[in-house]
Amino acid sequence: MITEEKRPALRPFHNATAAFAEGTDSPREFLERCIAVIEEDQPKFHAFVNLDLTYARAAADASGKRWKEGAPLSSIDGLPVGIKDIIETANMPTEMGSPLFAGYRSGRDAASVAALREAGAVVVGKTVTTEFAASVPRETRNPWDPARTPGGSSSGSACAVGDGMLPAALGTQVIGSILRPASYCGAFGYKPSVGGINRGGSLDYHSQSCQGVIAASLEDAWLTAREITARAGGDPGFPGIRGPRAVPEPRKPARLAFLQTAGWPAATDDAKEQLQSVLDRFRAAGITIADRSGDSDIAKAEDAIAGAMQLSTTINTWDFRWPLNVFARNMDHSKLSSVMQERLVLAERMTLEEYQDAIAERDRLRAIFAVLADHFDAAVTLTAPDAAPLGLESTGNPAFVVPGSMLGVPAITLPLMRTQGLPLGLQLLGYSGRDADLFSVARAVAVL
Amino acid sequence: MITEEKRPALRPFHNATAAFAEGTDSPREFLERCIAVIEEDQPKFHAFVNLDLTYARAAADASGKRWKEGAPLSSIDGLPVGIKDIIETANMPTEMGSPLFAGYRSGRDAASVAALREAGAVVVGKTVTTEFAASVPRETRNPWDPARTPGGSSSGSACAVGDGMLPAALGTQVIGSILRPASYCGAFGYKPSVGGINRGGSLDYHSQSCQGVIAASLEDAWLTAREITARAGGDPGFPGIRGPRAVPEPRKPARLAFLQTAGWPAATDDAKEQLQSVLDRFRAAGITIADRSGDSDIAKAEDAIAGAMQLSTTINTWDFRWPLNVFARNMDHSKLSSVMQERLVLAERMTLEEYQDAIAERDRLRAIFAVLADHFDAAVTLTAPDAAPLGLESTGNPAFVVPGSMLGVPAITLPLMRTQGLPLGLQLLGYSGRDADLFSVARAVAVL
Numbered sequence: 001m002i003t004e005e006k007r008p009a010l011r012p013f014h015n016a017t018a019a020f021a022e023g024t025d026s027p028r029e030f031l032e033r034c035i036a037v038i039e040e041d042q043p044k045f046h047a048f049v050n051l052d053l054t055y056a057r058a059a060a061d062a063s064g065k066r067w068k069e070g071a072p073l074s075s076i077d078g079l080p081v082g083i084k085d086i087i088e089t090a091n092m093p094t095e096m097g098s099p100l101f102a103g104y105r106s107g108r109d110a111a112s113v114a115a116l117r118e119a120g121a122v123v124v125g126k127t128v129t130t131e132f133a134a135s136v137p138r139e140t141r142n143p144w145d146p147a148r149t150p151g152g153s154s155s156g157s158a159c160a161v162g163d164g165m166l167p168a169a170l171g172t173q174v175i176g177s178i179l180r181p182a183s184y185c186g187a188f189g190y191k192p193s194v195g196g197i198n199r200g201g202s203l204d205y206h207s208q209s210c211q212g213v214i215a216a217s218l219e220d221a222w223l224t225a226r227e228i229t230a231r232a233g234g235d236p237g238f239p240g241i242r243g244p245r246a247v248p249e250p251r252k253p254a255r256l257a258f259l260q261t262a263g264w265p266a267a268t269d270d271a272k273e274q275l276q277s278v279l280d281r282f283r284a285a286g287i288t289i290a291d292r293s294g295d296s297d298i299a300k301a302e303d304a305i306a307g308a309m310q311l312s313t314t315i316n317t318w319d320f321r322w323p324l325n326v327f328a329r330n331m332d333h334s335k336l337s338s339v340m341q342e343r344l345v346l347a348e349r350m351t352l353e354e355y356q357d358a359i360a361e362r363d364r365l366r367a368i369f370a371v372l373a374d375h376f377d378a379a380v381t382l383t384a385p386d387a388a389p390l391g392l393e394s395t396g397n398p399a400f401v402v403p404g405s406m407l408g409v410p411a412i413t414l415p416l417m418r419t420q421g422l423p424l425g426l427q428l429l430g431y432s433g434r435d436a437d438l439f440s441v442a443r444a445v446a447v448l
Numbered sequence: 449m450i451t452e453e454k455r456p457a458l459r460p461f462h463n464a465t466a467a468f469a470e471g472t473d474s475p476r477e478f479l480e481r482c483i484a485v486i487e488e489d490q491p492k493f494h495a496f497v498n499l500d501l502t503y504a505r506a507a508a509d510a511s512g513k514r515w516k517e518g519a520p521l522s523s524i525d526g527l528p529v530g531i532k533d534i535i536e537t538a539n540m541p542t543e544m545g546s547p548l549f550a551g552y553r554s555g556r557d558a559a560s561v562a563a564l565r566e567a568g569a570v571v572v573g574k575t576v577t578t579e580f581a582a583s584v585p586r587e588t589r590n591p592w593d594p595a596r597t598p599g600g601s602s603s604g605s606a607c608a609v610g611d612g613m614l615p616a617a618l619g620t621q622v623i624g625s626i627l628r629p630a631s632y633c634g635a636f637g638y639k640p641s642v643g644g645i646n647r648g649g650s651l652d653y654h655s656q657s658c659q660g661v662i663a664a665s666l667e668d669a670w671l672t673a674r675e676i677t678a679r680a681g682g683d684p685g686f687p688g689i690r691g692p693r694a695v696p697e698p699r700k701p702a703r704l705a706f707l708q709t710a711g712w713p714a715a716t717d718d719a720k721e722q723l724q725s726v727l728d729r730f731r732a733a734g735i736t737i738a739d740r741s742g743d744s745d746i747a748k749a750e751d752a753i754a755g756a757m758q759l760s761t762t763i764n765t766w767d768f769r770w771p772l773n774v775f776a777r778n779m780d781h782s783k784l785s786s787v788m789q790e791r792l793v794l795a796e797r798m799t800l801e802e803y804q805d806a807i808a809e810r811d812r813l814r815a816i817f818a819v820l821a822d823h824f825d826a827a828v829t830l831t832a833p834d835a836a837p838l839g840l841e842s843t844g845n846p847a848f849v850v851p852g853s854m855l856g857v858p859a860i861t862l863p864l865m866r867t868q869g870l871p872l873g874l875q876l877l878g879y880s881g882r883d884a885d886l887f888s889v890a891r892a893v894a895v896l
Contacts, residue, residue: 090778108778111770200770205648207685230800236767237655239804319684322559322648330538330556352678356687 008143010216010415011037012264013079014223014247020067020078027063027078030055031122034080038165039125044146046139047159049085050092053124059122064118074227075245077120081224082160083168085151086133086203087211089113094205097129097138099152099335107175110201112170112211114159115231121224124216127156127169127299130395132320133177134205136337137395140182144422148388151181152395154332158185162423167216168224172202174209175312175405176398179413182214182398183425184388186415189214190221192211193432194408195238197228206319207359208312208405218412218446219247222439243436250443253377256282257298258291259429262306263399266385271424274417275382278426282380286448290376297371300442304368305403311358311365312406318355321347359368366432369407373431378441383413383425400427410435456591456634458664458863459485459525461615462671468515468526475511475526479504479570482528486572486613492594494587495608497533498540498597499573504528507570508832514568523677523693525568530608530617530673532601533574534651535659536583545577545586545601547783548775555620556647560618560659563679569672575604578650578747578843580768581625584785585843590632592870596836599629599894600843605662606633610871615664616672619784620650623760623853624659627861630662631873632844634863637662638669642856642879643686645676654767655807656760656853666860666894667695670887691884698891701825704730706739707748707877710754711847714833719872722865724875731829733896738824745819750829752816753851759806759813760854761835766803769795810854814880817855821879826889831861831873848875858883860890 011034019025035053042048061310063078072078088094088106089112095101109117114122128140133153140155142148150159154171161169162185169180173191182189190213195448197211204211217223224243234240258279267275292299322343328336336344372379382400389396404411409432413425428445429439459482463792467473483501490496511526520526536542536554538561543549557565564571576588581601588603590596591611598607602619608618610633619626621639630637638661645659652659663669673689682688706727715723726735740747772792776784784792820827830848837844857880861873876893879885 072704090774106770108774114770114774114777198770200653201774232770233766233800233803236653237807239807240800242804297658297873318681322562322646322680323556324555326538326562326649329562352681355681359685359687 008163010161010187011167012217012220013419014217014219017075019316021070023068027060027067027122028057030078031060031080034124034166035371036239037163041163041165045141045143045159045163047127047156047163047165048082048125049095049128049156055091056122056124057285063122073118073120075223076227077248079121079168079224080124080155080166081116081121082127082166083123084127084157084170084172085129086172087170088201089126091125092126094126097131097133097294100331107241109152111198111232112228112394115228119227120230124166127160129153130155131337131340133172134340135395136339137392141392142388144186145388148250148390149184149392149395151184151388153177154181154214155395157185158182160420161185161187161214161216168220169214170211171214172209172211173206173405174206174316176401178212178214179383179401179404179411179425179427180398183423185384186423187214187216188221188415189425190217190224190225190415191404191411192435193410194242195235196241197234198232199235205323206316208315208408218439218443221268222247224254224417239433241435242433248436248439248443251440252285252444253287253441255288255290255302255376257376257379258296259298259302259305259379260292261379261381261400261403262309263382263385263397266397267382268386268419270419271382271386274419274424275426278416281448282299282445290382296377301369304365305406308403308406309399311362312402314358315362317343317347318350366407370410370431378438379429383427387420387422387424404429408432410438412438414442414446416446452727456611457607458635459612459615460665460668461664462667465523468512471516475515475570476508477504479508479524479528482572482614484856489591489611489613491592491889493589493607493611495575495604495611496530496573496615497543497576497604500540503539504570504572511568511570519532521566521568523671524675527569527616528572528614529564529569530573530575530605531561531571532605532618532620533559533577534620535618536649537571537574538572542574545579545581548779553572554649556649559646560682562674563676566679567675572614576603578603579785579788581620582788583843584787585840589840590836590860592634592836596838597632597840599632599836601625602629602662603843606630606635609633609635609662609664611665616663616668618659619662620652620657620659621853622654622764624849626660626662627763627831627849627852627859627873627875628844628846631871633829634871635662635664636666636669636863637861637873639675639852639859640689640883641858642675643683644680644689644883645673647681647683650837652773654738654764656763656856666887666891670695681875687881689883690881694871696884696887696891699888700733700892701735701889703738703824705743705749705820705824705827706737707746707750707753707827707829708740708845709846709848709851710757711830711833714845714847715830715865716834718867719830719834722867722872723874724731729896730893736789745823749817752813753854756829756851757847759810760850762806763810764805765791765795766798814855817857818879826886827877829875831875835870835872852877858886862890864894
């Protein structure tokens with residue numbers, strides 16, 4: 001375990017830009033500070049699968065010129081950013097965490113990456129993902145303790161941000177792939193309302209998957225996601241992330257719904273105690289916290305999310321039948337993991353009617369959860385049952401985060417707690433399309 | 449113009465399979481009859497951009513073996529099928545109608561193509577599309593008169609089916625790209641409810657676009673689409689095409705809503721007369737035909753679809769910002785048509801808020817149209833204002849077909865009429881998710 005003195009430190013970007021404008025700091029100097037950490041820690045933690053520092057330095061210089069001229073392209077002009085390696089980049093391979101795509105270059109930017117470049121952000125590298133952003137882990141280690149998993153599937157993004165290599169990195173979440181690794185690595189994580197960020201050019205075909213941001217601050221998370229959406233929109237037919245271009249103002253919630261979720265039995269006593277003490281602080285600040293024992297709508301919501309993992313797995317299995325079947329048929333089948341090969345067998349056993357039933361059930365459960373909006377500013381729970389587990393074989397238990405994915409609601413993890421001296425996230429769940437409101441709540445409670 | 453004696457003839461597949469089972473015909477012989485027409489007419493009409501007859505013959509032989517053993521994979525086992533060239537195929541390039549993608553091979557099958565192969569269908573070739581399935585035409589000619597457009601963007605698919613080269617071919621429609629060319633080439637065309645067929649692996653990112661089928665019979669259209677959906681589903685998160693695996697039984701409608709649409713002023717007197725005489729036949733068969741003058745819901749629906757072209761163009765412009773921007777930035781910009789370059793300028797001028805307003809408006813208009821379901825089995829109108837226009841510069845006027853695209857409802861064109869000795873389609877519009885009901889109506893009225 002890393003000693004107290006050597007703890008990884010987050011490296012926020014939003015509060016550096018004033019110095020860029022004044023000329024006392026520059027995007028290139030900011031980037032070089034990131035690169036210093038990358039050069040020291042990448043060999044130990046393996047956050048990146050590819051880096052393009054030559055490009056990044058040139059992009060940072062160009063950004064610096066714009067800041068100097070008083071004409072930055074956006075509030076994230078100069079932001080050093082990592083891209084999860086299922087998302088295409090014109091200047092680097094996109095290897096999908098799979099030997100099937102070793103060295104693969106699509107030759108184009110994904111929609112979100114194109115938008116980041118339009119906004120002046122500096123694409124630094126591709127961050128390690130599990131195989132096809134699913135469960136088979138790759139080489140990344142937890143920057144707080146390299147004997148532990150960083151979580152997955154946005155493993156490299158969480159590691160890079162948690163370690164201070166970068167202020168922000170793109171991730172995707174269909175089960176728990178943004179919030180869980182963010183919790184394990186001590187970073188902020190933001191999964192938008194489903195459809196919030198355009199997934200064009202990403203290997204990301206699941207109906208409840210969503211692109212999002214792991215960041216060193218809530219401000220960085222919002223600005224990154226919102227500036228992407230302003231230029232690339234959400235998924236086609238979706239409104240994208242709604243709300244102001246600037247970071248939503250903090251607004252202390254009056255009432256929060258505490259959810260146990262199906263993860264509660266797995267949570268350690270210490271995790272529960274840590275959560276309790278956070279909730280006590282919230283109560284002391286005048287926030288009412290209700291739970292299933294005292295509120296029938298919360299009880300119904302708990303019942304609605306109890307089977308989130310199973311229902312999500314059913315839906316995901318069908319949603320990924322293609323392209324998994326053509327990876328197996330048109331490419332080298334032996335390069336698929338046994339997990340993926342088994343998943344294909346399950347997918348090919350499913351019928352369209354089973355899928356139709358599953359998505360209808362998901363709609364029903366979403367409507368039950370949405371009722372909470374009448375009485376609660378947001379829901380609150382743990383992000384994970386414990387700190388990152390030891391070992392790299394598993395990316396950890398997603399039971400606390402899969403409900404947000406299934407519900408399609410915005411979700412945020414705040415690195416507010418510690419257990420075993422390691423980070424543990426507090427999770428906030430909001431309401432579909434109301435991402436800005438959730439940020440207002442999150443900014444308010446993060447400082448209580 | 450082609451003389452009466454040499455008129456192109458449709459080549460249905462569904463009524464050939466009994467002979468496959470009996471052994472009096474075979475998929476290979478069926479394919480060879482198709483190939484004979486292709487070899488004669490492809491040099492004149494240019495329906496295909498790529499053919500793989502070696503593969504097709506082997507696939508047909510394999511299908512024949514299955515029929516002989518009494519074990520066909522599906523009702524479309526052995527179906528020779530064409531694939532619009534924005535849809536990826538593992539064994540042929542996917543050139544997108546653009547010099548940017550000349551010779552491009554993705555190395556994998558799109559979801560619908562993988563499903564067709566699973567069902568035993570025989571992929572024969574890639575059919576010509578306009579540039580990125582938009583408005584700039586390529587080399588295909590109308591098989592009824594090579595001096596005329598085949599329509600677009602599913603130009604080659606309509607030509608191949610209308611000419612009897614193939615019984616079925618995949619198309620896509622975001623404005624009018626399945627039904628319009630089907631009308632011009634004398635084929636049946638079916639655009640499913642939006643989301644009805646999985647578009648994975650197709651250059652098809654528009655929120656109101658849909659993959660569908662141009663076919664030699666209603667039966668072929670349904671069976672092809674339904675067998676794809678059974679294996680590939682609809683777009684992720686959509687239920688796909690609902691209904692029986694077999695062709696829905698004919699069911700004579702009691703009431704049809706006649707819509708003029710914004711296309712009416714452009715319709716020729718003869719087209720209007722032809723339609724009138726079809727509607728007279730329907731009335732003689734006991735079907736009530738109502739219109740805007742006598743029904744306030746129809747009047748409201750007419751108002752709702754009056755601006756379909758403009759609203760669709762706004763939505764499509766944003767939806768195609770990506771990947772058009774990376775085609776321009778990451779690839780050879782000079783290989784984009786001026787039309788595409790101008791479209792990118794318009795896309796980059798749009799804001800997310802304009803898009804949000806446009807899709808909200810589309811939702812509002814869809815709800816107005818849906819009210820017709822209370823009183824009408826389907827809506828009916830022309831598919832095009834006239835026969836295919838002379839010249840290859842334009843793919844024709846889509847005013848009659850864009851409402852179905854904007855509304856996201858299932859739409860069928862029936863080659864029931866002639867004008868100037870050339871084909872003209874009758875269009876039926878149904879209700880979202882009720883594709884099977886529309887087929888029942890279509891089968892009933894097609895024989896009146």
